[in-house]
Amino acid sequence: MSDTGINVLRIRLNDPPQLRDETTTPTVSRGESTQSPVREIALDTRGPHAFARVIDIDRLYEAVPGTSSQIVRALELLKQVSDFLVEAQKSDNAMDADRFVQRVQLALPRLFAYRSTGDGFGVIINSLHFAFSNLHGTPLTPDQLNVIWRVLRELRARPAMSLEQAIQRVEELEECGLEVDPPNIGDVLEGAESAQDE
Amino acid sequence: MPSSLTFDDFKPFSVTCELRYKNAFLIYDRTGNVIEELRESFTDINVSTAGPQQTAFASEEGTFNIEIGTCRFTSDMADKSAETFAEHCKAFFDAVADQLRISVFTRIGIRYILRKEFKTEDESKAALASMMLVNLKPTKRFNSSDSPTEVLFRWEDSQTGAFVRLKADTVEIKLSVPPELQKDVPKVDKKIYALTLDIDYYTVASVEREQWNCEEWLPQKFRVIRKEVDGILQGGGR
Numbered sequence: 001m002s003d004t005g006i007n008v009l010r011i012r013l014n015d016p017p018q019l020r021d022e023t024t025t026p027t028v029s030r031g032e033s034t035q036s037p038v039r040e041i042a043l044d045t046r047g048p049h050a051f052a053r054v055i056d057i058d059r060l061y062e063a064v065p066g067t068s069s070q071i072v073r074a075l076e077l078l079k080q081v082s083d084f085l086v087e088a089q090k091s092d093n094a095m096d097a098d099r100f101v102q103r104v105q106l107a108l109p110r111l112f113a114y115r116s117t118g119d120g121f122g123v124i125i126n127s128l129h130f131a132f133s134n135l136h137g138t139p140l141t142p143d144q145l146n147v148i149w150r151v152l153r154e155l156r157a158r159p160a161m162s163l164e165q166a167i168q169r170v171e172e173l174e175e176c177g178l179e180v181d182p183p184n185i186g187d188v189l190e191g192a193e194s195a196q197d198e
Numbered sequence: 199m200p201s202s203l204t205f206d207d208f209k210p211f212s213v214t215c216e217l218r219y220k221n222a223f224l225i226y227d228r229t230g231n232v233i234e235e236l237r238e239s240f241t242d243i244n245v246s247t248a249g250p251q252q253t254a255f256a257s258e259e260g261t262f263n264i265e266i267g268t269c270r271f272t273s274d275m276a277d278k279s280a281e282t283f284a285e286h287c288k289a290f291f292d293a294v295a296d297q298l299r300i301s302v303f304t305r306i307g308i309r310y311i312l313r314k315e316f317k318t319e320d321e322s323k324a325a326l327a328s329m330m331l332v333n334l335k336p337t338k339r340f341n342s343s344d345s346p347t348e349v350l351f352r353w354e355d356s357q358t359g360a361f362v363r364l365k366a367d368t369v370e371i372k373l374s375v376p377p378e379l380q381k382d383v384p385k386v387d388k389k390i391y392a393l394t395l396d397i398d399y400y401t402v403a404s405v406e407r408e409q410w411n412c413e414e415w416l417p418q419k420f421r422v423i424r425k426e427v428d429g430i431l432q433g434g435g436r
Contacts (some may be wrong), residue, residue, distance in 0.1 A: 024216055
């Protein structure tokens, strides 16, 4: 059995006439405009059907003078680190190259402090930290240098990288011969693997 | 003389964050999943409109809207910080992007609407005129008012854009009560004279999901809005 229907009070705002391109909001009550049948030129220069040009990361998170933003600082530091790696790649002298790489290594703990930027951010920085530790001072090969530079550049372009994407990047680091697990964890895993084999 | 108004003189009315994306056809199958996922993060979710292409629902924290090519969260911002708003947005947008498998946003926009109330319509118009945002002599045009009652500026390049709109508004609130409820519900017939400040800050270029950290982006954009609006109100018009 259902109750007799009653009037329910509803307040509805009229759909406001939209500007050419505005964030829709249910709360604007704008004065009446004369409706125009042609709102936009048919050529799509924006919106879902337009050519998808991806935003520049430095424009997405702009540094605002007088304010402090964690992601802006993280991006600045990532840029510095990438620049060091470029310098190391360019360098003809192995000692100079290694000096630039050491600067990268020193910046990693500061980058780790920005791990809340994204799920994948901490994973990549952490993996790089252990990759450097596991080298025990051995210089990076040109290939390893190139892969680290590419991974960090990718992280700068996509700082909110997902865990899955970060794991793929970490695998790239491993493929070029870098050991990204903490030394003791590596021992444990090796032990577990050999136990399984037996 | 610069206007004496600052951003802080305006009271937040509503704030909306909206994502646009290529038509997400999974909306037909997974809107329910989005709502169920959100029940863990929001209080008393109630669906107000449910349709194949559009679903609207509300909670104590704000109102939500999912459409085939866009989704948005709106809050009144009362007693809430930008960080809290960003937290709510993150929970909502993560659920939508995960369920509808959206990896690229074609536009991200934040629409912030504030009001400063005045006693009369003339006062709100005078406040707008005093800002001298438009370099036009105060004279009757189109046989209508002496000064513009609404001013809109838009800045845009290939990456981001923004508009700021100021309007001397008269908001009429009328609530007609059905006869059977008239003795219990008072009739409402009220006029509010206000200067409405309406800001829309948005991306023009597409944003990959892995670029966008909602909890960082939103508070940063609120700071930019505050700074830029103060600049405009405090003599940016000259």
